[in-house]
Amino acid sequence: MSHPRDPVHGTPAACRAFLASPEANAKDAGEAPHARACAACAAALARRQRLIGALRRTPTPPAALATREFLAGIQERIVAGVEAASTLAPHIAGPVEAPAAPLQAVLDDQLACTLATPPASPGEVRWQGVRRAVIHDIAIRRAARIRITVWVSLAGAAAAALFLVLGPDVDRVATPKIVFADLISAPAGDFTVIRRGANR
Amino acid sequence: MRLVCNSVAHRALCALTLVVAAALAPITVAVAQADEFAPTATLQTLDQAQRSQDYTVVQIRRFVTPAAAGVAASVTSVRERLEVAANGTAKPSFALTFLGVEGEPTGSPLHLKWQQAYARHAARFFGHGSFRVRNLTVANANYTMHDFGAVTRVGRSARRLVVFPTSVDKSIWLVEIDDATAVNLYAAEFDSNLTLLSEVEAVSFVDSVGGFTPYASTATTVADFAAGKTAMGDPAGLVEPALTATSEYRLDQVEVQNDPLNGSWTMTLTYTDGIDQFVVTQSPGTPDAFAALPGKVAGSTVIGRFRDAAMSALVFWEGGVSFQVAGRGSLRRLDDLAKDVYLQALSDN
Structure with missing residues (x-):
């Protein structure tokens, strides 16, 4: 109107x-x-x-929208739409299939044989050699530590000897340092009497 | 150091000339007389008069307190009567009587205080408080005498003399000696800056003495340090000083005294260079006066020092003995002497 x-x-x-x-x-x-x-x-x-x-005012939704069936129908419509439009969906949805052919069939013969064969052990002689090498290496390091310890000890002994010979005589007492504290008045005594007439 | 001493000595000599000239009425005549006449009095003359001349003199003794920080200088004039009966020694019998304080009425608190001081310390005033020749041989080595002509003092003919030390850290004396008796009628003490330190002026003089009661000192004079230590009961901790820093001084007198109030002993060693003196006093069995000082820790070495133009006093404590080294203010070598005595005490303990 x-x-x-x-x-x-x-x-x-x-x-x-x-x-x-x-x-x-x-x-x-x-x-x-x-x-x-x-x-x-x-x-x-x-x-x-x-x-x-x-x-x-917030409107109150209809009660039918909150039902389980209504929500399930929405999900089915979404899935159907994806299945109809996507090329990857069937693969994702389907089961996992085994490889069509063994690994050897797609690799080089020698490589396949090598991969399939476990590696051989080095042998007892080689293991003994490795063992000797490790022990020898440990022995060298121990000798170096002992050598350093001996030289440090000798140097310390020499320093101590020098200190004892050339250092201060431990038997002689150091001269104490005497400090003077100035007084603001004359102490009692003869000269205070002579100068001031009385102890002040 | 030599340069400083030379400049100080030169300045002191120049200033001395000015002071003496200002004290004389005929300045040029006095100087001319000094050139024309040989000295009529020597240190020996003065020493001889002390040993042989009786006399009675009324004199004014002036106690000069030098100015200090915030305190003006002051002078107290005390009238006294001195009666001396010679006995052939350098220490005659005497009586020193307090007569009054100049400008103070009889019976005032100051009058009573000085009366008590004279009753207790008359011996110190007579023996140490003025010019005296204490050791003629040593005095001749350490002093020179200069004659500055004739004067009149208490109506008597006198001679003005200046006794000048060979060391700049001692007092200079201006004395007036009676021509007839060679008794000292006037003595003024100056330091190297010509600051007046003390003065004794006669106002009447008679060359004889009547009967009097000699002053009896409570101190006992002993022969030497060992005798004094024995007289005190051999207390531990006493030190016989070695005079390294003051080599021209000699031991003049050793006295021991017992305080009747608390029974404590005191040994006083007096040293002289012939005229000047210093004392080393030792009192065993006394507490450490510095124990309560902030910062004082056990075993620390502290010497308390008081010094002004007139006097030096150094006090310290070690091994239960209280020590005091005291002398004139200009004698700064007493610091070294006190340190030496302290180190001796430390090594002995």
Whole structure:
């Protein structure tokens, strides 16, 4: 139903300008001069208010949407669509198959034989040689440690001997350092009496 | 060091000339007389007068306290009567009587304090408080005497003399000697900066003495350090000082004294270079006076030192004995002597 427009305030341009202005979005938009004068804009403001109120309320969904069957139907439709459109889906969905041919059939004969054959043991002679080499290496390192220890000990003994010979005589007591503390008044004694007349 | 000594000696000699000239009325006449006349008094003359001349003199003794930080210098003038009966020795019989403090009414607290001081310490005032020739031989080696002409003192004809030390760290003496008796009528002591340290001025003099009761000292004079130690009961910790830093001084006197109040002993060793003196006092059985000092720890070596222009006093404690080395303020070698005595005490203990 259309409302009559005011011939002064009811021009389409004036109505558009009013509805887009902040004045129309205020709480008291219905009290605006244009709204009072233009019934169409007043009706539009009323609809706007009703719509705002409706949008603020969360609608309650229908109970049928929450059922198990409804959700299962949605999943089936999704799977059917994937199966119909994808080339990989059948492979993923299907079972794992065994290789079509043995490994040897696709490799070089010599390589396949080598891979299939376990490696041979080095032999007892070689193992003894490895053992001797390891023991020899350990012996060398031990000798080096003993050599270093002996030289360090000799150097320490030499330093101690030098200190004992050339160092301070431990039997002689070091001269104590005497410090002077200045007094603010003369101590009692003969010279204080001679100079001051009495002990002060 | 030599340069410093030379400059100080030169300055002291120049200043001495100015002081003596200012003290004389006819300045040029006094100087001319010094050139024209040989000295009529020598140290030997003074020494002889001490041994043989009886006299009675009323004199004013001025105790000068040098200025210190925040404290002005002060002078206390005390009137005293000295009666001397010579006995042929350098230590005659005497009586020193307190007469009053100049400017103080009789009976005032200051008057009573000085009266008590004279009653206790008259021997020190007479023996150590003024100019005396204590050892003629050593004095001749350490001092020179200069004659600055004739003066009049207490209505008597006298001779003004300056006794000048050969070392710059000792006092200079200006003395006026009676022509007839060679008794000292005036003595003023100056340091090398010509600061007045003490003064004794006669106001009346009679060359005889009446009957008097000689002053009886409570101290006992002994022959030497060993005798003094024996008299004290051989206490541990006493030290006989070795005079390394003060080699021109000789041991003059050893006294031991027992305090009747607490029974404690004190040994006083007096050393002289002929005129100047210093003392080493040892008191066994005394507590460590420095024990309560902050920072003092067991075994630390501290010497307490008081020094002004007039006196030096060094105190320390070791092995249960309290030591004091005291002398004139200019004699800074007493620091080394105190250290030597301390080290001796440490090594003995």
